[in-house]
Amino acid sequence: MRVSLSKINVQQKACRMDERMMQSKVTILGIPFDNMTRKDFLKELYIRLNHDQKTFLVTANPEIVMYAQDNQDYYELLMQADFIAPDGIGIVKASHALGTPIKERVPGFELMLGLLEIADLEKKNVYFIGAEEDIIERTIAKVKEKWPHINIVGYHHGYFNHADPEMIEKVKLTDPDMIFVAFGFPRQEKWISNYLSQVTHGIAVGVGGSFDVLSGKTKRAPGFVQSLHIEWLYRLIKQPSRYKRMSVLPKFLQEIYKQKKKEKN
Ligand code: UDP
Numbered sequence: 001m002r003v004s005l006s007k008i009n010v011q012q013k014a015c016r017m018d019e020r021m022m023q024s025k026v027t028i029l030g031i032p033f034d035n036m037t038r039k040d041f042l043k044e045l046y047i048r049l050n051h052d053q054k055t056f057l058v059t060a061n062p063e064i065v066m067y068a069q070d071n072q073d074y075y076e077l078l079m080q081a082d083f084i085a086p087d088g089i090g091i092v093k094a095s096h097a098l099g100t101p102i103k104e105r106v107p108g109f110e111l112m113l114g115l116l117e118i119a120d121l122e123k124k125n126v127y128f129i130g131a132e133e134d135i136i137e138r139t140i141a142k143v144k145e146k147w148p149h150i151n152i153v154g155y156h157h158g159y160f161n162h163a164d165p166e167m168i169e170k171v172k173l174t175d176p177d178m179i180f181v182a183f184g185f186p187r188q189e190k191w192i193s194n195y196l197s198q199v200t201h202g203i204a205v206g207v208g209g210s211f212d213v214l215s216g217k218t219k220r221a222p223g224f225v226q227s228l229h230i231e232w233l234y235r236l237i238k239q240p241s242r243y244k245r246m247s248v249l250p251k252f253l254q255e256i257y258k259q260k261k262k263e264k265n
Contacts (some may be wrong), residue, residue: 025101026086029255031065031078033086033095038106041085042114045203049118049177056081056196057205061088061106064185069255074186076191085111086226089229089247090103092254097246098263105229109210109220112180115203119178120147127171130158130182138177138215158183168195179204182211 025032036044048055058064059080068075078084084105086092095102119126128139136157143150153174160167162183171179172195179202180197181188188206196204212218220226221234234240 003210023100023153026095026098026102028091028094028098029065029069029252029259030075031060031068031084033060033102034083035090035102035140036085036106037104038110039135040116041083041106041111042118044083045115046118046240049089049122049124049203052201053255054196054201055083055085055193055203056201057111057203058189059087059106059205059207060091062090062094063248065091066252066255067186071186074189077186077189080187080193080196088232090252092233094252108205108207109213112207112210112214114206115144115178115180116147116150119150121149122177123149123151124153124177125153125175127153127174127176128155128178128180128211130166130188130207131209131215132159133157135211136219137216139211140219142214142216157190160217162187162191168198171195172199176202178202180207180210181205182207182209184208 023035026035027033035043045055058078060068064087065080068078080159085108086095086102086104087106087108089105092102092105114207114252116126118124126143128136129141130136130138136155140152140155143152154171156167156170158169158181168191179192181192181204183191183206185206187209188208192204192206213220218238221231225231225234232246236246
């Protein structure tokens, strides 16, 4: 039986594609992303939680990747993370362009919701820190309403001197299983890295503007906008002040193109 060469080529290509799909880490501009679905992340985090393993979770979008490119200290800090989740369609698209596709976008907000569900089921100790004073109050009220079995061991707004060790000392005393830090990057990851070096267990994650969303201060894009993967555009229209932050995106695309070219040679 004769099998055409082109058929073999197609099969080999598909195999190589499968192998790449199996890659557990996908590196984009030096940042090693964990190639897992939201469900896989939550499974792993659940296991670590119940084995009392200290965990630093980062959810990184293109802005974070670009910031890490220009700031060595921040880059090194990200390298201490136990997991880096691909937050944003830009990361997923870049991974496809580089030929090492990431399975799916894992928004930080959704990981936070999943972790809160786990905390509710397991009656875990949770600390919330970040956002403006009235927003953190509203966030806590929402958490109590939606996840009544969470043991809220403490909360605080995010406008204090982040270099002051007093807050870390206070949080440590409550022995949280999870700590959500919502200061925006790079502040939240810097604070977490200081905090984690002083404790033996718990999951710590920076969740950016998630308390603003959970409290109802800002709205997530409607479902159809999310499914079109243009949530970033929706946010930009709602909050034009984000323009400056987003202006790194063309540079991100340019860098991806450069990485792709380098890998080809
Ligand atoms: N935030 C905070 N402390 C700060 C700065 C910001 O708690 O010193 C909070 C802010 O209120 C918001 C979240 O961090 O809830 C994300 O803020 P923003 O979107 O300004 O940060 P970015 O994501 O732009 O870095």
